[in-house]
Amino acid sequence: MVYLDNNATTRLDDAVLQAMLPFLKDEYGNASSTQHRMGRKANEAIQKARIQIAQSLSASDPSEIFFTSGATEAINWALKGVAERYTSLGNHIITSQTEHPAVLQTCAQLQKRGFEITYLPVGRDGLINLEDLKSSIAEKTILVCLMAANNETGVINPIADVANICQERNVLFLCDATQYIGKTDTVNLQNIPIDLLCVSAHKFHGPKGIGALYIRRKRQPIQLETMIAGGQQEKGFRGGTYSVHNIVGMGEAIAHSAETDWRSIANKRDYLEQELAEKLKHVAINGEQHDRLCNTSSITIKHVLSSELMSQIPDIAISSGSACATGTRDPSHVLLAMGLSPDDAKCTIRISLSKYTTDGEIEQTIEAIVAAVHKIRSNSPTWMLFEKGLLD
Structure with a gap:
């Protein structure tokens, strides 16, 4: 074969597999059980992966990285979380007609709940017109959601320009970078003012079932609703026992992607x-x-x-x-x-x-x-x- x-999924990198194996057999401690050595070792492995991802994205702090089951969950959390918390400021979200189904179907759900969604058209090259974006941003706009690169055509969007427009207009920018990360030079979050960004490990030779949502630390913190209530994992935003081996694999995979x-x-x-x-x-x-x-x-x-x-x-x-x-x-x-x-x-x-x-x-x-x-x-x-x- x-x-x-x-673009559907990638083979697991050999080095990634080797990094994961100890946490599937010998180092099987619960990362939240930090009262003993095995739990602390698992917790340290998670923090190492968080640092690897933050460094790859040039995020200012590893605490801006929140683990999810993948990009679909991260997209759902970001879109619904912003919608729930920012209704006092507005109910308008802007996206494009060529987004991934995770974005389009979530937006359709929000539309049924009374949110206004603008779906920007694209040209023959697959790109939105930035003037269309500027003219679509209104007083009640709370979020712009656009992908970094299209999963079907590979067309790369001008996300730096989009991020700057959103920053100037005081609107949050959610970037679906699922296909972008690991297939080109990574996003530099020090230079591009993206507020929220989604990644998924299995797109860059990591394991399936693990992804992350980046949430920028701002003077006025970005507000999101809790995704999964339960324990205090991920600062209480996403309860549930950590999948340590998958998180370790994601950290290794994104670190190795720079060598491609x-x-x-x-x-x-x-x-x-x-x-x-x-x-x-x-x-x-x-x-x-x-x-x-x-x-x-x-x-x-x-x-x-x-x-x-x-x-x-x-x-x-x-x-x-x-x-x-x-x-x-x-x-x-x-x-x-x-x-x-x-x-x-x-x-x-x-x-x-x-x-x-x-x-x-x-x-x-x-x-x-x-x-x-x-x-x-x-x-x-x-x-x-x-x-x-x-x-x-």
Whole structure:
């Protein structure tokens, strides 16, 4: 199996696994039981991971890092937590049409509760217009929520500009950095005034089931409702026994992510795109006119359904879009927002590389996709009509 679905999840780094193993067997103490040595050792391991994450993000203090089960929980906590605590200031939240389902579905829930949500449109490049953002911020706006990089196309948003606009207008900025962290140079929170930021370890060769929410320390503290009531873990915001091995793994994974050769991954991605464009007719790379994550390629292959293509290449693991949207028959909301037709959106695949992707795997993937596309098109009346100019 050639695995090229790294925006869905990544292989656990060997060094990360080795760091986790002691806390799965020998050092199994409860991190909240600091009356004895085993509990203290587990607690120290958690604090080390908190420091590793804070240093990677250039956060000013490790206490700004709060552990969650992943980015989806962090997004839910941040959106709902701000909405609950800031209703006296307003009920308006701004996001975009191309956000992850965790954001869009949470916003839909808040909308049913009376909150006003503005969904900013994007252009063909997948980016919002910053002037649209500025004009959408009103007196009752309490939060702007935008992703750092799109999980389907890899398009990188101008989050520094967004953060500065929000700071100038005294509006909180929540950044979903789930796909961004570990796939490019990390966010520098000393230079970019993001208020809340979400990450998930399994996107950068860490374990599944662990993530974090960064909450900036400000002169006027950011107020959030408690996510899970129970013990005093995470300053009482999220009760429950710490998953020590997962937290350790996240800390190690984010520390190792800085060692990744981004240029090498980008070169493999670019080569794959160029070869497919040369060997196949009517291939389009979505978002290629703008900065993208080095590992991500969204490719529309005219009149070749992604579902049919993937069934023809069972040894190549790719996807048709977000893993969280798998199972729906609807075309990608991201691609539709970018102006693709429903038919073209259904003919789009997502290929996402990792530091473990080899040149040989890229060659194997190109060969398999080209052969499969030729086979599908040769048996397609629709393709034949399109070739004759009788269909768009």
